[in-house]
Amino acid sequence: MSVFLDAIGMITDLRVILGIFGGTLLGLVMGALPGLTAAMAIALLIPLTFGMGPILGMGMLLGAFCGSIAGGAVPAILLNIPGTPSSVATTLDGFPMARNGQAGQALGISIAASFIGGVIGAIFLIFLAPPIARFALAFGPAEFFALSIFGIVIIASVSSGSMIRGIVAGLLGLALATVGADPMTGALRFTGGQPALITGIDLLPALIGLFAVSQVMKDIADRSGISPSEFETPQEITAARPPWGLLGRAWKIISTSTVIGVIVGAIPGAGGSISSFMSYDQARRMSRAPEKFGTGHYEGLVASESSNNATAGGALIPMLTLGVPGEVATAVLMGGLTIQGVRPGPGLFEQQAVIFYGILLAFLLANVVMFLAQLVGIRLFVRILKVPLHLLIPLILLFCVIGVYGINGSVFELWLMLAFGILGYFLNRFGFGTAPVILGLILGGVAESNLRRGLLIFDGDLVAFATRPISATLLILAMAFVGMITVSNFKRNKKMLLYEDE
């Protein structure tokens, strides 16, 4: 209990509240701008949080995480362009509502539903994370090794279009993690005589290169030569007040959608887009007016928005307790926490319990801040949609350079960032994905050191890794997941071939 009270004390610090507010604002802005992602928002914020206390830094990152998910609803409603993948389902009823002249009400519903979903997700996180973390305390080298493999397999399987390409990207990340001095013998590996690489590849240039620089390149490629007239201009709104009465009538939909959101979010690999579509579908089944869905019906919007924000809380459960992020944004968030000196996983709960609870509470607070910021500043976020990309891109690149250089004052790390940016662009372009690379880079050291420590303990017996109950279960789960994805890909390809034949 005293740990929990200490965590409350840390969270109620004014600097932490301001940090969460700043992170949330940046997240809302980035989420509202189509083409800029939640992962990019977090990656750009990481350098700023360096040197801050862990709770303040993590509060900012969590604020950006929450804000970018909620911010994605603004262009989804006003422009029919989802700001983030998890707000795709929001366009189905949000945009028709805006076209029917109810843009303010649609935004109000979205703000309130996001808040309710986010808070309930955070409460689930607060209650479910500690018991899972306690269970994970029994983990030894074999279990940690299996967990690393499990995490990489999961993210490799789901974060790119093809599982094989995702696995290649994950293995690439693992290989990059071996650059530097060998943890056991000190022998230098793949450093090419570069002293800056002796301690390994720094996570920050990799994160910013893979998620911010590569995204800028993608935006340039996607939008070059496209006439501005092809983008719609958002309509002006004067206010976005949540219609609480309407939301009260949709309580069944809200509660079902948030539960779906949390459960789907906690499953590694599933994400906000899946949960919001599942909730949307469930809401249509529960509704008294299912025929109105897709024409601008508030229940569809409520289902989608409450669900995708609840997913954020669910997604933090495996990331914080097991160190297994389920999708791209949480993988980047995990990278940010690692840079802060906080390594998510069972050890976090055991060794830094106050920080562990602090993160949970910071997430809850971030949702409250997100709600207030959106209520007050919704007109600003609508205006942000009008900021042209050609003004933003040079600034984003400048922040990338400042962020990476500012930490160690190393130009070599700027070259690394650029190299990772180019690599990331091609990895995304050719369907490999960048999230498995970063996870491989984070978990590579954990996997190797635990494998070697385990081999020392088990007298060089590799079989012991597969016979201990928890590690065996994790390895079987990883293989089952690969099997499941393979079968589903096979079925999908077969279906596509049938369509082509027809």
Added chain:
Amino acid sequence: MKVLPGRLIFDLVLLAILGWGIAQAYALPSTPTPGQLGAGSFPITIMLIAVPFMLVVLVQDVLALTHGVDSSDGGLTAVQLLGIAVVTILLTGYVALFERLGFLISTVTFLFLAMLACTHFLVPAPEERAWGRLILGSLAYAVAATAASFFVFSLGFGLTFP
């Protein structure tokens, strides 16, 4: 002569990197203790696992290409390619000159050129575009953004710039 598609080149580059990595890892000292892993064992294992996966990817891409179902390679137009190349060159120049010219001069130059490039690629305008106004506007933007970021990051966050 038909040019080798980008995705095949990328696959081959990744394979070459893996081959180089395996050769480098084999040269690392091995462990004298039986049953234990040497410095090169883990990276060799990782890269040896990656090679067959990469070969499958290569075969998939070759098959997709020969069956004419390759969609992503055909997407990049000359303008898009040029856009990516220009941004990469600008960023390369910025990084190369960052310490030599110092933060203020290199950043103003980078922002000014990046702004012009982004306007050119992202805002296709009629031929009568007022270049004079655009250049002045970009210069003002570059100076203002550099000054603001310098004060915010050096005074606000205590960062030391060259």
